[in-house]
Amino acid sequence: MNILLENLFTEQKTPYPDDKGRYGEFGGRFVPETLFVALEELEQVFRSAREDSEFQKTFQYYAHTYIGRPTPLFHARRLSEHLGGAQIYFKREDLAHTGAHKINNALGQCLLTQRMGKMRVIAETGAGQHGVATATACALLGLECCIYMGTEDMERQRLNVFRMKLLGAQVIGVDSGSKTLKDAINEALRDWSLNIKNTHYVLGTVHGPHPFPWICREFQKIIGIEARKQILEQAKRLPNLLVACVGGGSNAIGLFYEFLKDKDIEMVGVEAGGKSLVPGMHAARFAGGSFGMLHGSQSYVLQDEFGQIGNTHSVSAGLDYASVGPEHAWLYKSGRVKYTYAMDDEALEAFQLCARLEGIIPALESSHAIAYVIKEAPQRNSDQIILVNLSGRGDKDVEHASKFIELEV
Amino acid sequence: MNRIEKKFEELRQKREKAFVAYITAGHPSPDYFEDIMLALDEAGVDIVEVGIPFSDPVGDGPVIQEASYRSLQCGTNPTKVLNWVSNIRKKTEIPILLFTYFNPILAQGIPSFLKTSAQSGADGILCVDLPVEEAGTYKLEAEKNGLATVFLIAPNTPEERIKLITQKSSGFVYYVSRLGVTGEKDTIANDLAISVDRIKKYTQLPVLVGFGISRPEHATFVATVSDGVIVGSAFVRDLNEHAGSSQWTTHFIQYVKSLVDATKKVKVSTE
Numbered sequence: 001m002n003i004l005l006e007n008l009f010t011e012q013k014t015p016y017p018d019d020k021g022r023y024g025e026f027g028g029r030f031v032p033e034t035l036f037v038a039l040e041e042l043e044q045v046f047r048s049a050r051e052d053s054e055f056q057k058t059f060q061y062y063a064h065t066y067i068g069r070p071t072p073l074f075h076a077r078r079l080s081e082h083l084g085g086a087q088i089y090f091k092r093e094d095l096a097h098t099g100a101h102k103i104n105n106a107l108g109q110c111l112l113t114q115r116m117g118k119m120r121v122i123a124e125t126g127a128g129q130h131g132v133a134t135a136t137a138c139a140l141l142g143l144e145c146c147i148y149m150g151t152e153d154m155e156r157q158r159l160n161v162f163r164m165k166l167l168g169a170q171v172i173g174v175d176s177g178s179k180t181l182k183d184a185i186n187e188a189l190r191d192w193s194l195n196i197k198n199t200h201y202v203l204g205t206v207h208g209p210h211p212f213p214w215i216c217r218e219f220q221k222i223i224g225i226e227a228r229k230q231i232l233e234q235a236k237r238l239p240n241l242l243v244a245c246v247g248g249g250s251n252a253i254g255l256f257y258e259f260l261k262d263k264d265i266e267m268v269g270v271e272a273g274g275k276s277l278v279p280g281m282h283a284a285r286f287a288g289g290s291f292g293m294l295h296g297s298q299s300y301v302l303q304d305e306f307g308q309i310g311n312t313h314s315v316s317a318g319l320d321y322a323s324v325g326p327e328h329a330w331l332y333k334s335g336r337v338k339y340t341y342a343m344d345d346e347a348l349e350a351f352q353l354c355a356r357l358e359g360i361i362p363a364l365e366s367s368h369a370i371a372y373v374i375k376e377a378p379q380r381n382s383d384q385i386i387l388v389n390l391s392g393r394g395d396k397d398v399e400h401a402s403k404f405i406e407l408e409v
Numbered sequence: 410m411n412r413i414e415k416k417f418e419e420l421r422q423k424r425e426k427a428f429v430a431y432i433t434a435g436h437p438s439p440d441y442f443e444d445i446m447l448a449l450d451e452a453g454v455d456i457v458e459v460g461i462p463f464s465d466p467v468g469d470g471p472v473i474q475e476a477s478y479r480s481l482q483c484g485t486n487p488t489k490v491l492n493w494v495s496n497i498r499k500k501t502e503i504p505i506l507l508f509t510y511f512n513p514i515l516a517q518g519i520p521s522f523l524k525t526s527a528q529s530g531a532d533g534i535l536c537v538d539l540p541v542e543e544a545g546t547y548k549l550e551a552e553k554n555g556l557a558t559v560f561l562i563a564p565n566t567p568e569e570r571i572k573l574i575t576q577k578s579s580g581f582v583y584y585v586s587r588l589g590v591t592g593e594k595d596t597i598a599n600d601l602a603i604s605v606d607r608i609k610k611y612t613q614l615p616v617l618v619g620f621g622i623s624r625p626e627h628a629t630f631v632a633t634v635s636d637g638v639i640v641g642s643a644f645v646r647d648l649n650e651h652a653g654s655s656q657w658t659t660h661f662i663q664y665v666k667s668l669v670d671a672t673k674k675v676k677v678s679t680e
Contacts, residue, residue: 020542030511030538032468034563034588037570176474182465189467194589196565293512294465296538306486307516308464 021210027326029209031296034193043211045116062107067097073230078357086380088373090390091227098133100392101223101251106133106202108219110141113200120144120199124188126153126181127318128160129392130204135169145169148188152179153317160396178311181321185295205248206325209296213325220254227387228258235385241266244389245368247318249325251391270368272314273341283312284341285324286332294322299329315344316364342371348404350374363392412504412532413557413580416455417615424677427617427637428669430644431458433476435485437652442493448658452665456504461490463510468537470592472642487513491529498530506533506559523550533557533580541577548577559583562608575612582608585620592642602634625671632675640668
């Protein structure tokens with residue numbers, strides 16, 4: 001099965017985004033003037049790249065030989081049996097090189113960087129997964145790499161800081177604001193506005209100003225393209241339900257996009273419920289947020305009545321963000337995708353259960369998706385199929401999780 | 410004609426260049442707002458840009474970022490800032506341009522935000538992360554309320570966009586003299602004259618230059634090639650260091666005046 005040799009960037013099946021980068025009322029390009037022109041240039045470069053068969057071939061070559069695509073689809077029989085309901089399948093993005101789906105977008109955008117003739121790449125990172133993926137792609141392609149990371153996150157993800165440095169990247173600690181992902185994005189945007197002539201900003205998720213949400217989706221939708229073929233081969237039918245965790249939302253869009261045309265397939269995005277739904281204690285943007293604009297895109301935002309961006313919390317750094325990708329906002333509003341949340345302790349339980357029953361330690365982010373499945377699967381008959389995006393591996397979280405799990409052993 | 414337009418008419422008659430000062434409202438403490446505004450007036454500033462602090466100011470450098478953070482810590486919000494503006498209106502007619510990010514406007518609702526801004530006595534608005542392409546309702550509501558709309562033009566803005574931006578601008582056009590975010594620099598781009606002329610091809614509005622100006626010699630140079638000078642971070646930094654100390658207003662007025670004088674010594678040529 002070599003899915004990769006087919007045309008990955010086929011014409012869009014949805015009318016979104018429109019030419020202003022809008023998904024309904026969401027999305028757009030709200031940036032200071034200096035960045036506006038860089039974004040227009042990026043959009044043009046991507047438009048020409050996705051129609052260029054040489055570019056596609058290059059991307060697919062690396063996806064196949066370097067990332068290790070296609071990633072497997074795995075029938076989690078013991079977990080399915082344990083829950084006593086629907087059959088559960090994992091899309092194993094945790095087996096992609098660097099341990100998460102993030103590499104799909106990082107590699108794609110680094111190839112775009114080369115195409116633009118730029119030699120320097122910057123990126124933000126929260127959990128460190130996107131930073132590691134970007135540093136990896138830069139090492140592969142010989143690009144200079146600079147990663148912005150909140151000092152709070154650097155503390156939580158020390159191992160990933162070391163990995164990035166090992167890969168030759170410079171890691172710059174961001175000490176302003178809440179010292180987490182949103183502040184790292186602020187700083188990356190500032191760097192970019194100063195250095196746009198020689199630098200590309202590899203934004204790590206389906207958020208940010210147009211064309212970032214679109215570019216990231218185009219590089220991530222391979223997850224769903226593969227999963228659709230694989231489930232048809234293995235189960236001879238399509239799944240009933242797709243589940244993915246949603247931080248910015250790139251792994252979820254990556255899985256969902258190819259299935260949007262299948263009207264009967266339900267889809268659920270799982271946000272971080274944190275400790276409670278009290279403001280500042282969670283990152284559930286649909287449950288606790290409102291219409292707003294952060295980092296260049298209109299979407300649901302956790303904010304106060306005056307539009308100041310709220311603080312967030314999640315046990316998983318990758319879901320700890322005050323806004324969500326505009327395409328998700330649109331899918332939420334249109335009702336096509338349902339969004340819910342899992343609490344910190346539910347995610348930690350899912351983390352352990354998956355490890356024990358399947359021998360797979362999932363990322364704490366992906367554990368949120370599994371936490372929902374644990375509640376949902378028993379409600380369904382055994383002839384139903386739930387396909388979960390296991391978006392990343394949990395090795396990076398073992399140290400952090402041990403602080404919480406120790407108490408229960 | 411609002412106070413900003415009136416001011417430029419007056420400057421034209423006096424053949425003077427304009428001097429605009431930026432401050433972050435509520436920094437270093439809300440208690441100083443009135444003193445700072447009156448000091449700027451006394452120093453001869455033509456227009457004050459009053460920054461409404463935002464939690465995530467991506468267009469600003471470290472100095473204004475820190476000032477915004479400190480102001481927010483003091484409980485500053487847009488409603489309070491507009492209250493301060495309407496109080497200061499009882500004491501001075503100095504033209505006021507609100508400087509803000511888009512999300513605080515969205516949170517209140519565009520029509521309501523612009524209406525209350527105008528009612529408070531502000532004369533114009535600059536929203537740093539709102540490109541003209543997205544500014545339809547904003548422009549309409551600003552016009553309805555008699556507020557000037559100032560937009561930024563950057564060194565990398567292509568000509569067709571300059572045309573578009575100048576069409577949506579009123580009051581004046583703000584040229585950002587270099588790439589990057591707000592903050593002081595030792596040198597000012599030396600191709601400034603060419604850049605300003607490129608904008609003037611498309612508009613009769615005054616073209617003012619900001620970003621990176623902190624010294625009198627910068628101000629004089631910028632005033633020579635443009636219609637006026639905008640200074641921000643340098644004042645914010647000065648207030649950081651001195652506000653609240655003895656005689657700080659006298660010191661602050663002197664510093665501002667040194668930059669105003671350096672601007673005003675350049676006279677508009679008669680051609």
